[in-house]
Amino acid sequence: MAEFSGTTYAASGVDIDAGDALVRAIAPAIARTHNERVLRGVGHFGGFYRIGSGDDGLTLVASIDGVGTKLKVAALADRHEFIGHDIVHHSVNDIIACGARPICFLDYFAAGKLDVEVAATVIGGIAAACEALGVALIGGETAEMPGVYSGSDYDLAGVILGLVDQEHIVDGTTIRSGDVLIGLPSNGFHTNGYSLIRSVLGLNEDDGSAADRLSAALPWDETRTFAEALLEPHRSYLATVGEALEHGSVHGMAHITGGGIAGNLSRVIPSGLTAVVETSSWSVPRLMTYVAERGHIATEECYRVFNMGIGFVLVCRADGAHDLLDTLEGSVRIGEVVSEDSDERVTLVAG
Amino acid sequence: MAEFSGTTYAASGVDIDAGDALVRAIAPAIARTHNERVLRGVGHFGGFYRIGSGDDGLTLVASIDGVGTKLKVAALADRHEFIGHDIVHHSVNDIIACGARPICFLDYFAAGKLDVEVAATVIGGIAAACEALGVALIGGETAEMPGVYSGSDYDLAGVILGLVDQEHIVDGTTIRSGDVLIGLPSNGFHTNGYSLIRSVLGLNEDDGSAADRLSAALPWDETRTFAEALLEPHRSYLATVGEALEHGSVHGMAHITGGGIAGNLSRVIPSGLTAVVETSSWSVPRLMTYVAERGHIATEECYRVFNMGIGFVLVCRADGAHDLLDTLEGSVRIGEVVSEDSDERVTLVAG
Numbered sequence: 198m199a200e201f202s203g204t205t206y207a208a209s210g211v212d213i214d215a216g217d218a219l220v221r222a223i224a225p226a227i228a229r230t231h232n233e234r235v236l237r238g239v240g241h242f243g244g245f246y247r248i249g250s251g252d253d254g255l256t257l258v259a260s261i262d263g264v265g266t267k268l269k270v271a272a273l274a275d276r277h278e279f280i281g282h283d284i285v286h287h288s289v290n291d292i293i294a295c296g297a298r299p300i301c302f303l304d305y306f307a308a309g310k311l312d313v314e315v316a317a318t319v320i321g322g323i324a325a326a327c328e329a330l331g332v333a334l335i336g337g338e339t340a341e342m343p344g345v346y347s348g349s350d351y352d353l354a355g356v357i358l359g360l361v362d363q364e365h366i367v368d369g370t371t372i373r374s375g376d377v378l379i380g381l382p383s384n385g386f387h388t389n390g391y392s393l394i395r396s397v398l399g400l401n402e403d404d405g406s407a408a409d410r411l412s413a414a415l416p417w418d419e420t421r422t423f424a425e426a427l428l429e430p431h432r433s434y435l436a437t438v439g440e441a442l443e444h445g446s447v448h449g450m451a452h453i454t455g456g457g458i459a460g461n462l463s464r465v466i467p468s469g470l471t472a473v474v475e476t477s478s479w480s481v482p483r484l485m486t487y488v489a490e491r492g493h494i495a496t497e498e499c500y501r502v503f504n505m506g507i508g509f510v511l512v513c514r515a516d517g518a519h520d521l522l523d524t525l526e527g528s529v530r531i532g533e534v535v536s537e538d539s540d541e542r543v544t545l546v547a548g
Numbered sequence: 549m550a551e552f553s554g555t556t557y558a559a560s561g562v563d564i565d566a567g568d569a570l571v572r573a574i575a576p577a578i579a580r581t582h583n584e585r586v587l588r589g590v591g592h593f594g595g596f597y598r599i600g601s602g603d604d605g606l607t608l609v610a611s612i613d614g615v616g617t618k619l620k621v622a623a624l625a626d627r628h629e630f631i632g633h634d635i636v637h638h639s640v641n642d643i644i645a646c647g648a649r650p651i652c653f654l655d656y657f658a659a660g661k662l663d664v665e666v667a668a669t670v671i672g673g674i675a676a677a678c679e680a681l682g683v684a685l686i687g688g689e690t691a692e693m694p695g696v697y698s699g700s701d702y703d704l705a706g707v708i709l710g711l712v713d714q715e716h717i718v719d720g721t722t723i724r725s726g727d728v729l730i731g732l733p734s735n736g737f738h739t740n741g742y743s744l745i746r747s748v749l750g751l752n753e754d755d756g757s758a759a760d761r762l763s764a765a766l767p768w769d770e771t772r773t774f775a776e777a778l779l780e781p782h783r784s785y786l787a788t789v790g791e792a793l794e795h796g797s798v799h800g801m802a803h804i805t806g807g808g809i810a811g812n813l814s815r816v817i818p819s820g821l822t823a824v825v826e827t828s829s830w831s832v833p834r835l836m837t838y839v840a841e842r843g844h845i846a847t848e849e850c851y852r853v854f855n856m857g858i859g860f861v862l863v864c865r866a867d868g869a870h871d872l873l874d875t876l877e878g879s880v881r882i883g884e885v886v887s888e889d890s891d892e893r894v895t896l897v898a899g
Contacts, residue, residue, distance in 0.1 A: 215662045222668040226675035230685040244686025246652050261654040263691045301597050303612040305705040311566045317573040324577035334581040335595025340614045354656040356707045
């Protein structure tokens, strides 16, 4: 039996399996709330509710999410200007993966003690990100909860609302054998894996050493600190995905968040098919290999927790792939879809 | 100068003024995200976004909220079955106050360590409340955030989405002098004031005495414990408000949450008018007078933090008031609107 002594996501305090158990436990109760207007069940990048009357297929798409423990890194660095961009971009990417056009956002900010300056910076970032993407910030809640959050900790969640015509929902059902996988580059860890990252990089200490480590320069780039690299805001794929959809050859899309490439791409691959991802087709960012090496994290675990350099995947018709790869900045062919039944729906191969 | 040594909301750790300062700080950035489809600014019970094309006035109404520190009481009592009803009913009440019909809900559940049983109970409650109100639960996020939440603490927020035709938005603009205020009874503190309540009732101790106090019987009703009374789920006014709207004489509505009767009713009273609320027209629930007395809380502070027995206020045409009071179960005439300019828009008078 192979033994493994490296850091895992579970050891850093996040239990993906418990989350799966929860989803199974609540699924029947959730299903009972659904009527004929709820167009897809749960498990997609957004929830769908048809609001059009009669034949009108106008459909609301909504997704709720949090920033996770990237917040702890922001708090440690006392840099809150991009956390708002993180939650907005993360959320927008989720619903554009369904073919929706984002229209509105609402935020939830909760802290033990309200620090007006920090909250104004965070929510100001949310507003700036919304403005840049043409999304209206139509609501928000700021909760002061003494005793729930310790010290200067806060939590941040947000909801994105979008619209799509029922006929234009992109959910992967048209994906077929021979389709090409196009990866769009991430610009860092985005908003996933931070509990593991913090554990590996020693950012959980209370003695000031963690703050020092965060303000140190990257070993491979002395012009940038760990804080800057780790707090790089989640990239928005809105413009790129808009271009791709105009092209007309996209069959499915996946936003690569918690669960990594396989965990997210599998959500849109139909039964009977397998997406084969060739991991040698792009370079894993230096920051990710560094964290993996420092933490002795198994490669498989890395691909399960981090985006590994690919933040969004388009599954497109083979005859449209060349054009898309030419058009979409930074895009790279990362594999293809084959006729092969598998439970996982996605296989990562090394070369 | 009068001195006052009782408990205040600020002393219990919640600073309403800091919240107001934050709202002022972020308002310009939020306003910049708004386009011609955002029908009202911020400060209403919901955000409005017109989604209809051309002349179609179909408008999305959304509101995001949390349960606040009522969660701490639920955790102390280890009773989580109604917290889901709290967030759903609270949210639904907010948007029906705008004349909207609720359609969808999304939840956000975050904890330091995911307790599958607790989370399943909480989210199961959300689903049950949604099902009972005909609302579809179309999304949710469960976040495990080691280090942000201590021990078994969790936070819960939710977003309600509804629809209303632009012409049927109820926002108080048609309120006029002579209109009657009709109060609908609350069934407890609903989801507001719990930091103050916990402070007054000694529910913040870690030594087990707090749990004992919570499981004690009410001094005035030995068949009920403090836990049961304090965790009574937030009442839903969906059916009652539906009846009232059919009647056609409602000019404005207010859901009474943080800020109390004056703080919420003032949001719909037009300039130049004042709502005069006669506080002797209903009986303040025993639980509230008990907390007020135990904490030596000034009456004014009580009315600012607690609903004091009135969970929802309808402002209606004088000639329709009699019928409404006859029809709506438990409703009571609590005052009227007069021609008087005041900054506060609402005056509480003792009788």
